[in-house]
Amino acid sequence: MVFLLSCLFRLLLWTLLTADLSGVNLAIGVGLALLLPHARGPRQPMAPALRALWRSLIAVPLAYGEALALIGSGDREEESWIERPAGDPRHRLLIFLEVLAITLTPFTIVLGLSNGPRGPHYTIHQLRPRRGKPEEVQP
Amino acid sequence: MSLLFLGAGLALWFWGTWPLLEQRSYLSKLHKLSVSDTLGSGLMLLGLLLRIPSQWPLLALALLGLVVWNTIFGYVLARCSQPAEVNQR
Incomplete structure (x- = not known):
């Protein structure tokens, strides 16, 4: 397929x-x-790849929304490193589409894929508009 | 309408490129560059699509290539910026 x-x-x-x-x-x-x-290799399942493809398509309008949020935030942003569960690393198409969907949105960039005790997960760098009021600068 | 898309794309280009000249973290610059590179250029291609609809096959191909190439190139740059031990975990 x-x-x-x-x-x-x-x-x-x-x-x-x-x-x-x-x-x-x-x-x-x-x-x-x-x-x-x-490509050669193990058999690639279709259903997770199609779901990932759908998420990649949804990521396009989401990316514009996130871009507007970043523009609206001015310079009030916060950086963080988060982890998110990943699909089976043997399924190359699935991983490619997941990385595409995550990195396409301006809030998040995938830094790597690791295999930990809780299963495969992505290390992601996140840049989000800071919540709450801006800090007051002391004169 | 096409001018609106072209203008919005140009605005995103400048907004995303300007942080390159500022004192920010490398990854923070990459986040903003993805806005100008991928999303700004995407809007410009949509503007061109409205302006010269007869060239839609090439413009659609450019749009697809732009989204996939820019995004994966951003991922490669981000990954290469990490220390080797992070990449080899």
Whole structure:
């Protein structure tokens, strides 16, 4: 299933690049999509990858909201390091999409993926607008 | 409408790029740069899409490439900024 998805994605890129929907061009695209090397490894489950893809798409409007929040906060921001549970590190597509969804939003950037006693988790750097009133500066 | 998108993208560009010249942490600069790089440029491409809709396949490809490339490049820069022991845990 992931193989099919990968071929369809390659075909999409090919048709966008060539902007030509003629039969010959589509046949060349299908040929290229099949012939270009495919990733090897364990079988990749579809359901978690599709959920991660959905979260990546949702992250786009969320990113604009977070950007507006950062702009509105002025310089009143706080930095923190947080951890968030990650998907199975063997599933490369899932990890790629999760990292994309987290890093796309301006509040968070993934710094790494670790395997701890509580399972795999991302180390994330967070920059958020500071809550509450701004600190008063003493003269 | 396209001018609105182009102008908003330009505003995000300046807002996100200006912190590079300030005394801030590296990661804080990266957060703000992602606003200008990815989101600002995305708005500009949407503006161009409204202005020259006949070129939509290339602009859509550029938009897709921009979102994926910029975001993953930001992740690579952030990860490379960490000490080796953090990356190898």
